Amino acid sequence: MFSLLKGIWTVLKHSIRKRETVLYPEEKPLRYPRWRGRIILSRDPDGSERCVACYLCAAACPVDCISLQATQDKQGRRYPEFFRINFSRCIFCGFCEEACPTYAIQLTNDFEMGEYYRHNFVYEKEHLLISGPGKYPDYNFYRVAGISIGEKNKGESENEKPPVDIHSLMP
Amino acid sequence: MGEPIRSIIILIAVLVGVLAIAAGLIWLERRMLGLWQDRYGPNRAGPFGSLQVAADMIKIFTKEDWIPPFADKPVFVIAPAIIVVTTLLSFAIIPFAPGIEIVNLNIGLLFFLAMSSLSVYSVALAGWASDNKYSLLGGLRAAAQMLGYEVFMGLSLVGVVMLAGSFSLREIVEAQRKVWFVIPQFLGFVIFLIAGLAETRRIPFDLPEAENELVAGYHTEYSGMKFGMFFVGEYIGVTLISALIATLFFGGWLGPLLPPLLWMMIKTFFFICGFILVRASLPRLRYDQLLSFGWKLMLPLSLLNIVVTGAIILAAS
Amino acid sequence: MATIFIDNAPYQVQDGQNLLSACLSLGFNIPYFCWHPAMHAVGACRMCAVKQFRDENDARGSIVMSCMTPAADGTRISIDDNDVREFRAGVIEFLMLNHPHDCPVCDEGGECHLQDMTVMSGHVYRRYRFKKRTYLNQNLGPFINHEMNRCIQCYRCVRFYRDYAGGRDFNVFGIHDRIYFGRCSDGTLENEFSGNLVEVCPTGVFTDKTLRKHYTRKWDMQTAPSICPHCGLGCNIIVGERYGSVRRILNRYNHEVNGYFLCDRGRFGYEFVNGDCRVRQPLVRHTSKSLDVSSLEPIEKKEVLQYLAKMMTSSERVIGLGSPRATLEANFSLRSLVGPENFYVGMSEPELKMVLQIIEILSNGPAYSPSLRDVEQCDAVLILGEDVTNIAPRLALSLRQSVRQKPMEIAERLKIPRWADAAVRQAVQSERGPLFILSPMATKLDDIATKTLLAPPDDIARLGFQIAHEINPEAQPVLDLSENLRELAVSIAAALKQASLPLVVSGTSCGSVPVINAAANVAWALCTQGKKTGLCYTVPECNSLGLGLMGGLNIRDCFEKIMTGSAGTLIILENDLYRRAEAQTIEAVLQKCKNVVVIDHILSRTAREADVVLPSGTFTETTGSLVNSEGRCQRQFRVIPPTGEVQEGHHWLLDIMTSIGRSDVNQISSLESVGELMAKEFPIFKPLVEIAPRADFREFGQKIPRQPHRYSGRTAMLADISVHEPKPPDDPESPLSFSMEGYQGIPPAPLIQRFWTPGWNSCQAVNKFQSEIDGPLVGGDPGRRLIGLLNGNELVFFSEIPQTYEPRDGEWLVVSISNIFGSEELSSLAPAISERVPEPYVGLNPEDANSLGKKDGEKLLLSINGISKSLPVRVITSLQPGIIALPIGLSGLEGIALPAWGKVLENRNG
Helix, strand or coil: CHHHHHHHHHHHHHHHCCCCCCCCCCCCCCCCCCCCCCEEECECCCCCECCCCCCHHHHHCCCCCEEEEEEECCCCCEEEEEEEEECCCCCCCCHHHHHCCCCCEEECCCCCCCCCCHHHHEECHHHHECCCCCCCCCCCHHHCCCCCCCCCCCCCCCCEEEECCCCCCCC | CHHHHHHHHHHHHHHHHHHHHHHHHHHHHHHHHHHHCCCCCCCCCCHHHCCHHHHHHHHHHHCCCCCCCCCCHHHHHHHHHHHHHHHHHHHHHCCCECCECCCCCCCHHHHHHHHHHHHHHHHHHHHHHCCCHHHHHHHHHHHHHHHHHHHHHHHHHHHHHHHHCCCCHHHHHHCCCCCCCCCCCHHHHHHHHHHHHHHCCCCCCCHHHCHHHHCCHHHCCCCHHHHHHHHHHHHHHHHHHHHHHHHHHCCCCCCCCCCHHHHHHHHHHHHHHHHHHHHHHCCCCCHHHHHHHHHHHHHHHHHHHHHHHHHHHHHHC | CEEEEECCEEEEECCCCEHHHHHHHCCCCCCCCCCECCCEECCCCCCCEEEEECCCCCCCCEEEEHHHCECCCCCEEECCCHHHHHHHHHHHHHHCCCCCCCHHHCCCCCCCHHHHHHHHHCCCCCCCCCCEEECCCCCCCCCEEECHHHCCCCCHHHHHHHHHCCCCCCEEECCCCCCEEECCCCCCCCCCCHHHHHHHCCCCCEEEHHHHCCCCCHHHCEEEEEECCCCCCCCEEEEEEECCEEEEEEECCECCCCECCCCHHHHHHHHHHHCCCECCCCEEEEEECCCCEEEEEECCHHHHHHHHHHHHHHCCCEEEECCCCCCHHHHHHHHHHHCHHHEECCCCHHHHHHHHHHHHHHHHCCCECCCHHHHHHCCEEEEECCCHHHHCHHHHHHHHHHCCCCCHHHHHHCCCCCCEHHHHHHHHCCCCCCEEEEECCCCCCHHHCCEEEECCHHHHHHHHHHHHHHHCCCCCCCCCCCHHHHHHHHHHHHHHHHCCCEEEEEECCCCCHHHHHHHHHHHHHHHHCCCCCEEEEECCCCCHHHHHHHCCECHHHHHHHHHHCCCCEEEEECCCHHHCCCHHHHHHHHHHCCEEEEEECECCHHHHCCCEEEEECCHHHCCEEEECCCCEEEEECCCCCCCCCCECHHHHHHHHHHHCCCHHHHHHCCHHHHHHHHHHHCHHHHHHHHCCCCCCCCECCECEECCCCCCCCCCCCCCCCCCCCCCCCCCCCCCEECCCCCCCCCCCHHHCCCCCECCECCHHHHHHHECCCCCCECCCCCCEECCCCCCCCCCCCCCCCCCCCCCCCCCEEEEEECCCCCCCCCHHHCHHHHCCCCCCCEEECHHHHHHHCCCCCCEEEEEECCEEEEEEEEECCCCCCCEEEEECCCCCCCCCCCCEEEEECCCCCC
């Protein structure tokens, strides 16, 4: 009984407390670097697309709002033919960023993406792709992977020996 | 000659006033809750968000007025009207100030009790007509709860009636010139306060619409202005109970310096704020707690109150 | 049965197998790489280590390779012991030392046995900090992509390619830690089964090049069980679909039919489904009078049905022409639409005659029709007139296994278990069981044959009859046979009589009924000797036998009826007439018909000349039943959701029936009602409704989803068209759904839409679907044999022996050559396959080429039945003098009935 009154009293005391609300459009909230906002596709330090269309982001997405198709150029470098995120379904969970083996897909600080029409939330690759490496300035997947991609041949990746001469029988 | 015109003016003034207060409460409650929860509440429409009511009205009137195909149509339509009508009718007997009242019934208090009993039909019928399991459960809960609390609500007022010697609210106010009945009838006041909360189905007695278990209880299937009427009905109810507490226990319009009408309004407003404060701070009861609290504690207490009051009156006379 | 103890719990297992397969059969997970259920154990990878204990008191135990240890009674092992777990983790760490950081761009990723086994063994972090070894890749042709860096040296690829499939152009090179699996130099892999390397390789060294063009992960593919349409064997396949196009074909294990392997035609022939050759909208001929040209114009479905209804009601006669590449249901619907008297089987006269003869022989004779599995078990084989590798390729792979049966005696004598593959091969060396090939020219199986005889079809038949006579003197002898052929017949007969499970293979490709009869005589003669004898016939198309069972008249009869009777409407179901008869006749017939309606999925030459073309579904868009050459009736399920106006052939026929207001339309309104009606009309089709669960079948109240549980992009794949996701299409005709919701466990065998179980993402998950390793699928293999054994009839040997082949002056016997890539209509439309299709040519014996003064590549003008063709010469040494070989089915060479007598005309070029 008295606990009830005490509760009421505690609430009443809040009449003179400072308000916690941030009045958003006038006052911008503080966003930390790991804030999970609008998704982008970054480029590697050479300036070419980082995404290798491995489909892992799409598989990790709990609302299945990422869809893409892999293709490759003549040299064998794989990239997405199209890459679509339906932001009207996205829940900004960041699983895609976690799943991405190449740091291509990243969540940014921008969250102000209101639209009047739902179809405007469908972002294609040209809307997603930025011109820089985003949060990870140094990583370049194709410098680590074993496949050859034209400008980089077999044995030229980091931590690789030159290709084996299979005709040699030397021990 | 002037009498009927005067009553019509008062009638219209009371109707408009009460509805305006109910509408204002929509804004006020959200503002107050915001205040106690360290937020702002509505603050975008108009100064301090005061035009929120207008915005809400526009919204609620332009919403699709959906009647589910499986509902019992006439009952479904009538149910929300009943609650508004019965609570508004109760205002007929409230003396706001000397001369400002619609009727001075000598059985005014009984009339109030009758009306508030009728309002249970609204909720029960709404739950029934919706043909939805959650609505029906909400309706049943409401019926059981209001039946239970109705009983000792009436009994808690017997002490007041005994002290004033009348059922007429004006005479009850007049009888408090010496001392507000809250002092001799403190127990009655507490019981009436609790019963009033239960009658308006507000937290902590909002089991009929317990949204975490029953979706929205008896008004699950309601939308648009029909839902709005339940809403308005609830706020009118809050106003009514506050006005009654002021009238029955806190000397109605009586007070120094200020005009009587203002005193009445101040007292009513105070209790409205009290209702909101209770909502801001208390959790919802469990259903079995609610009923056993009513029948096993409040009913004996109110009976005890009658006996003690009667004994004291007898002893004093 | 033997009792073995695994981690101290007793289990009953089959005797004579190794511990690995015993444990996998029991449902335990043991990692492995080099072991393959069909290729058995060599103990190369050291992954499947377990700890073996001498007895219950032995606490120390010793680590053994489970694949190399027999599951003998009383064996005690531990899978979970800490020592073995560490051992396996160490092995996988070594195997992964040089494995590249490729998984995101590797086509195997997500269905990689190496990934699965690495996770299973608990290796997560590469501690080795030195540089990785790299290799250069090779271009292995249009089918297979090579990425040697990923290799873990398990040797499965060479073991499959060389030992199992008999390929010669692929091997292991190098020494030390520089082992290399590939060809001597860049070039196309020649073997017809190279596609299986994709599934055999536990990692991403060999991947599907056609899939690479439109790469999709396994978890993103909508898959359904289907039947390969590219030959008569009816191999079980899994078709994968994404974004409305077919992405790849995978093998669907069926113990009785194709086991673990497919041929390249079946695996890579699917691409025609996505091609430009498809019809995707109804077309109607519009004739512009002023210009006197007419063209096919697209039209709405509703309009075309109205148009057809008007057409059908105004013409007095409607004739239907079925197709051996359409489903039973579609053919039967056509038969119901036009009436049995107006229904014609869409096969040419000789073809239908042969198919009916085969059905007659298989259903009334004592020899059984063997499944491919049975073929593998046979220990003596006689092939009469078939180039099996090019006609029914998967059968050739089974025959390659059958020659290993006899030499197993050697291994058994030495007490080497069958599964110890390396030891068995050491013991057997080049020893092979008897395989005799009688064929008009050299075949791809000659390298394993005991004896081959090159002879024209009639002589093959004669030798066959003589062999039968040598086995059972009751059979008619061939009197005027040369001495050496008689001796050959005696030796073949002796070898067959010695065998415990002899097999006779023949088929339709010689175009000769006597050859088929001779094969029956041999098989029956063996049966009279108390042998369980297999008689295996190849048929030209995926439903030839099914259509034959339905019966009817051939194309020639159909043409006659049209030419003699009044003009009417001709409905052609999924059939290109130009592949079955001469162009002149067809043109005349199509002219005579008032209206020609073609229901087909490709715009064939016939379709281009039709008045109305209705787009039907390919095998990927059709639910229906097919009967394979064994007589096995199997169900295929559509995998592409219904989009646009393409629909199954039988749905078009149903729509036509509805639009003309036929009252009996309800009888064929669903696949099941068609099946029931067929069973009523033809009792032999009674099992048709039972070959797969009915459409109302539910597992735990749910449908079987075609999409895996991790199907991605559901809310984005169509968002560019409309952001509101559409409802998934219904599939009222099957228990499968176009959704990821439903029962994701192991479904009944005919509905297996993918091989996946938790922890087993690769196709090796098939282990979990089998009732025992390398045994039937859980719940029995799909399909029902329609042709049974009817032993009641008195056995009567065939006695019409053809005359021996005599070279004619100025005339040449033209026989057909089949090509695995090119002879079949649909697969040759696939880009990858078409790269392997040869240019049309004419095959000549070197002597004849000399006498005609022709060299390789020079043109020769040839006239057969009044059709003349000028073709480049290819000298084929194995051809008999006086015989010309023509690659049938290549573009420009369709519709010629062979064998036939042809003339070499004066050649203007030379």
